[in-house]
Amino acid sequence: MKFLHLIRxxxxxxxxxxxxxxxxxxxxxxxxxxxxAIQQALVGGVALAGADRLIVREKVSIIxxxxxxxxxxxxxxxxxxxxxxxxxxxxxxxxxxxxxxxxPVEPEKFLKMHPEIxxxxxxxxxxxxTRTGAIVGRRTAERFHWKxxxxxxxxxxxxxxQDGNQTWTFDIVGIYDGKDKGTDTTPLFFRYDYFDEARQWxxxxxxxxxxxxxxPSQAAEVARQVDAEFENSPAETKTxxxxxxxxxxxxxxGNIVFIVAAILSAVFFTILLVTGNTMAQAVRERTxxxxxxxxxxxxxxxxxxxxxxxxxxxxxxxxxxxxxLARVITPVLAQNLAGLxxxxxxxxxxLFIGLGLSLAxxxxxxxxxxxxxxxxxxxxxxxxx
Amino acid sequence: MxxxxxxxxxxxxxxxxxxxxxxGSEDIHVLADLNLQVPTGEFLALMGPSGSGKxxxxxxxxxxxxxxxxAVTVAGERxxxxxxxxxxxxxxxxxxxxxxxxxxxPVLTAERNVELPLLLTHLSRADRQKHVExxxxxxxxxxxxxxxxxxxxxxxxxxxxxxxxxxTDPTLLLCDEPTGDLDRKSGDxxxxxxxxxxxxxxxxxxxxxxxxxxxxxxxxxxHLDKGQLSNGTVK
Numbered sequence: 001m002k003f004l005h006l007i008r009x010x011x012x013x014x015x016x017x018x019x020x021x022x023x024x025x026x027x028x029x030x031x032x033x034x035x036x037a038i039q040q041a042l043v044g045g046v047a048l049a050g051a052d053r054l055i056v057r058e059k060v061s062i063i064x065x066x067x068x069x070x071x072x073x074x075x076x077x078x079x080x081x082x083x084x085x086x087x088x089x090x091x092x093x094x095x096x097x098x099x100x101x102x103x104p105v106e107p108e109k110f111l112k113m114h115p116e117i118x119x120x121x122x123x124x125x126x127x128x129x130t131r132t133g134a135i136v137g138r139r140t141a142e143r144f145h146w147k148x149x150x151x152x153x154x155x156x157x158x159x160x161x162q163d164g165n166q167t168w169t170f171d172i173v174g175i176y177d178g179k180d181k182g183t184d185t186t187p188l189f190f191r192y193d194y195f196d197e198a199r200q201w202x203x204x205x206x207x208x209x210x211x212x213x214x215x216p217s218q219a220a221e222v223a224r225q226v227d228a229e230f231e232n233s234p235a236e237t238k239t240x241x242x243x244x245x246x247x248x249x250x251x252x253x254g255n256i257v258f259i260v261a262a263i264l265s266a267v268f269f270t271i272l273l274v275t276g277n278t279m280a281q282a283v284r285e286r287t288x289x290x291x292x293x294x295x296x297x298x299x300x301x302x303x304x305x306x307x308x309x310x311x312x313x314x315x316x317x318x319x320x321x322x323x324x325l326a327r328v329i330t331p332v333l334a335q336n337l338a339g340l341x342x343x344x345x346x347x348x349x350x351l352f353i354g355l356g357l358s359l360a361x362x363x364x365x366x367x368x369x370x371x372x373x374x375x376x377x378x379x380x381x382x383x384x385x
Numbered sequence: 386m387x388x389x390x391x392x393x394x395x396x397x398x399x400x401x402x403x404x405x406x407x408x409g410s411e412d413i414h415v416l417a418d419l420n421l422q423v424p425t426g427e428f429l430a431l432m433g434p435s436g437s438g439k440x441x442x443x444x445x446x447x448x449x450x451x452x453x454x455x456a457v458t459v460a461g462e463r464x465x466x467x468x469x470x471x472x473x474x475x476x477x478x479x480x481x482x483x484x485x486x487x488x489x490x491p492v493l494t495a496e497r498n499v500e501l502p503l504l505l506t507h508l509s510r511a512d513r514q515k516h517v518e519x520x521x522x523x524x525x526x527x528x529x530x531x532x533x534x535x536x537x538x539x540x541x542x543x544x545x546x547x548x549x550x551x552x553t554d555p556t557l558l559l560c561d562e563p564t565g566d567l568d569r570k571s572g573d574x575x576x577x578x579x580x581x582x583x584x585x586x587x588x589x590x591x592x593x594x595x596x597x598x599x600x601x602x603x604x605x606x607x608h609l610d611k612g613q614l615s616n617g618t619v620k
Contacts, residue, residue: 379449
């Protein structure tokens with residue numbers, strides 16, 4: 001700590017150069033934070049996906065519907081605990097930009113299938129007692145200031161009611177929370193029986209099934225058996241683990257992980273060059289002073305440590321500020337992206353990785369100037385003062 | 386040739402020392418078979434023309450460079466036999482340097498510059514501060530402790546340099562052209578200070594200079610020419 005003053009003073013030597021280098025590091029780590037949040041939003045669900053859940057969809061496209069009769073047939077397959085279904089509703093609340101998911105479900109089986117959804121028992125009871133009842137996630141409820149008892153009209157772009165009305169009105173009977181931070185609490189779920197009776201077409205058909213299997217290690221075998229059950233039928237199925245389903249969904253945009261890694265690699269390589277140049281210049285300008293420190297009695301190891309400490313202080317400060325700003329910005333962005341990317345947040349894991357990267361950046365950019373300083377011959381360095 | 390007016394118990398002993406610099410294919414013999422003894426408490430001036438090897442000899446005595454041949458012993462330690470790490474530690478404990486161009490850190494205040502050698506000790510912050518205050522008081526710059534070098538005159542900067550050189554109470558003070566960059570008045574002030582350190586505090590000082598006016602302040606002056614020492618004046 002007694003050398004901290006010397007290290008800090010050296011960073012203040014060329015204020016403009018240090019500030020610009022610091023700013024570039026801050027921007028790089030803001031980008032790191034935002035990209036981590038995007039990655040979390042798109043593929044973070046993979047980690048939270050149930051290892052004991054499979055998704056069954058129509059083989060050609062998920063927009064093709066499956067018969068409701070498949071549910072009972074699937075539940076007879078060995079290894080299957082039980083099955084339930086959901087259907088894409090595609091509704092709009094007031095304005096298309098207010099997008100959030102709304103799906104009709106079988107309430108009891110749905111809640112049993114998704115224990116990560118936390119709904120108070122009395123609200124579950126109210127849902128079962130109200131045909132037009134709907135439960136909504138807390139994020140959406142807070143976004144639109146909904147409370148229990150509100151009537152919410154949602155216009156579906158796909159489903160028309162028997163009377164020709166595309167606007168469906170639901171009674172909010174429950175507000176659910178997520179068990180984990182990454183649980184999506186934006187969707188609204190309403191009762192399938194109400195939906196199926198009221199809709200004009202597609203009666204007795206659903207969007208996709210979720211199966212709970214008894215033994216996760218048998219997922220591949222059960223998936224094969226499910227698809228075999230419906231092979232050569234009008235609606236063949238494709239069954240896969242929930243994590244793979246989410247991954248495939250995100251892959252429609254592209255290989256998210258690869259894209260994020262590529263962008264960050266380019267950014268950090270640039271920062272490496274900028275910071276490395278700053279440190280190299282800083283050491284070159286101080287050849288004489290380093291000679292004086294050595295003359296006074298600083299060892300080669302201490303000189304190396306001083307230069308590395310200086311570069312690490314610069315990069316860690318920049319990284320911490322950048323990650324801190326990303327942490328502040330992401331909730332603001334999340335509010336605007338609630339419908340598109342419901343799980344948009346900066347995971348704590350990413351913060352620690354970011355700080356680690358900032359330290360590594362300091363070490364990599366400082367090591368060559370540090371070794372150069374170490375190799376200085378005292379007598380030669382003093383002549384350059 | 387040996388230069389030893391007091392014989393045994395010398396603080397500095399240079400025996401048969403030679404120094405050759407290699408510049409490309411050329412060998413430059415700066416010092417050749419040089420012998421020197423400096424007793425404790427002496428104020429010695431080394432004079433000579435440019436390129437005579439004065440600074441090279443000073444660097445060898447201060448452990449900043451190694452002789453090509455011969456032995457350099459200071460305070461009983463054979464410098465040529467120490468590792469680089471050991472030599473750095475030895476310098477920190479035994480040597481104070483005063484440079485022609487002051488060589489202060491521009492980003493540190495006067496007191497922080499003086500404190501630099503103390504950072505290598507195990508002294509507490511409070512103790513380091515006391516030593517710094519004492520050193521600055523000795524050179525008469527207590528009132529300029531918080532000033533940066535750019536706001537100090539040349540003479541004041543050199544006094545800070547001297548304070549830094551003496552703050553660890555070193556065995557030996559090595560001064561390389563300490564008045565070379567100063568006007569006559571400021572230079573005299575510096576020489577007064579060095580004489581006082583030698584006379585009142587018993588500091589052993591070896592000063593390299595090309596200025597006869599400066600060397601006149603020393604108790605003994607030796608001349609260095611073409612890598613060889615010759616007799617000078619002894620007071």
